[in-house]
Amino acid sequence: MVIRIVTYLFVVCGISFLALYIGENSLAAIVCSMLLIPVCSIMMLLISFFRLRYEEIVDKLQVGRNENITYTLTVKNRDFFIYPSVNIHFKENSGLGLGGRQDVCILPRNQYDIVQNITCSHIGQYDIGVRGIELWDFFRFVKIKVRMKENRITIDVLPKIITLESFKAITGGEYNGSHNGHNSQVEDRTEILDIRRYERHLPLKYIHWKVSAKRNELMVKKYDMMEDKMVYLFVDIGKYGTPDDHKRIQDIVVETVIAISKYSVERNIPVTVCFNNESLTVVKITDSYGFHMFYHSISRMQLDKAVDIEYVIEKYQHKGIHMNSMLVITSNISVDLQNLLIHAVKIRAKAALVYPVPDIHHENADVIQLMEDLNEKSVYSYSIAQADDIKNILEK
Numbered sequence: 001m002v003i004r005i006v007t008y009l010f011v012v013c014g015i016s017f018l019a020l021y022i023g024e025n026s027l028a029a030i031v032c033s034m035l036l037i038p039v040c041s042i043m044m045l046l047i048s049f050f051r052l053r054y055e056e057i058v059d060k061l062q063v064g065r066n067e068n069i070t071y072t073l074t075v076k077n078r079d080f081f082i083y084p085s086v087n088i089h090f091k092e093n094s095g096l097g098l099g100g101r102q103d104v105c106i107l108p109r110n111q112y113d114i115v116q117n118i119t120c121s122h123i124g125q126y127d128i129g130v131r132g133i134e135l136w137d138f139f140r141f142v143k144i145k146v147r148m149k150e151n152r153i154t155i156d157v158l159p160k161i162i163t164l165e166s167f168k169a170i171t172g173g174e175y176n177g178s179h180n181g182h183n184s185q186v187e188d189r190t191e192i193l194d195i196r197r198y199e200r201h202l203p204l205k206y207i208h209w210k211v212s213a214k215r216n217e218l219m220v221k222k223y224d225m226m227e228d229k230m231v232y233l234f235v236d237i238g239k240y241g242t243p244d245d246h247k248r249i250q251d252i253v254v255e256t257v258i259a260i261s262k263y264s265v266e267r268n269i270p271v272t273v274c275f276n277n278e279s280l281t282v283v284k285i286t287d288s289y290g291f292h293m294f295y296h297s298i299s300r301m302q303l304d305k306a307v308d309i310e311y312v313i314e315k316y317q318h319k320g321i322h323m324n325s326m327l328v329i330t331s332n333i334s335v336d337l338q339n340l341l342i343h344a345v346k347i348r349a350k351a352a353l354v355y356p357v358p359d360i361h362h363e364n365a366d367v368i369q370l371m372e373d374l375n376e377k378s379v380y381s382y383s384i385a386q387a388d389d390i391k392n393i394l395e396k
Contacts, residue, residue, distance in 0.1 A: 061153075085103060164262070331356045355381065
């Protein structure tokens with residue numbers, strides 16, 4: 001821009017000098033025209049600044065992973081002169097692939113449409129749309145930034161819900177019982193062990209109404225499956241590899257947690273999900289309602305690793321909690337973790353490791369050896385490179 005202005009002024013000064021030296025009226029007229037035209041161009045720029053309108057439309061604000069959305073931007077010229085240069089800057093977003101800029105020219109009383117089909121490849125919330133619009137005059141001497149709208153367009157990309165037909169790490173094989181949610185409400189009195197006070201995480205169907213009425217407080221039936229069949233799922237939410245690798249790993253971790261939780265709840269097996277964030281978040285899922293609440297929360301949950309996953313597991317083991325099934329999801333396998341999983345098997349618990357591969361381009365020989373050792377010690381181990389492979393791998 002500076003070079004153009006300096007060149008322009010140099011030409012105007014040169015022609016002005018010739019006009020004064022030679023005394024030609026035609027040269028003087030040219031000089032006047034050269035001074036007047038940029039002024040008119042800037043005045044038209046100011047008018048376009050107040051008159052330009054734009055509109056953003058997205059067909060869906062909430063989608064599942066790998067689904068597509070259509071984003072449309074319409075920029076309108078409502079004047080009787082051309083908008084010579086409209087620079088449109090989009091928000092950079094690696095999760096959705098939208099970004100960059102476009103330089104367009106809009107004819108009088110016309111509009112320019114930009115339509116983009118976007119594949120939502122990764123779980124999360126993403127702001128998309130226009131970051132800024134710049135207007136230039138005809139000579140590109142002056143630039144004005146258009147005032148942007150305050151509203152944001154946020155795309156909520158939810159994880160896929162994967163239905164597992166079998167998962168040996170929990171049931172030991174194919175499940176032959178009913179998967180119907182209605183049947184799960186039927187009480188099996190042979191499994192009632194005791195009566196105890198109601199706790200917030202327990203579903204209402206466990207309330208013993210007759211006893212509650214007599215004692216004037218909520219009491220619940222203690223089932224065998226509440227304690228002895230509890231699945232403990234330890235989730236490592238650390239960031240591993242490049243930013244792209246981290247997003248891929250996050251997809252695997254979240255959708256694996258959801259798949260295992262759904263599989264367990266459908267079989268009346270409660271799940272306790274433990275995260276290694278700063279507050280050591282623990283979520284207990286006992287029924288379909290709790291599962292759906294967990295599903296919507298985990299896709300928006302802001303999780304940052306604070307401690308090693310081994311610390312979280314040791315904390316539960318030191319409490320003396322009996323774990324019928326212990327599953328660990330982590331991309332950081334260590335000898336200490338291997339020993340904790342083997343210890344769980346020794347105390348007659350089912351143990352499993354789900355390993356989201358942090359680098360799909362290079363194999364880690366030490367990790368491969370550790371997983372082979374775990375298999376020999378009766379610890380189920382699963383290596384997953386892509387979220388789309390979860391179902392096939394966990395059902396093996």
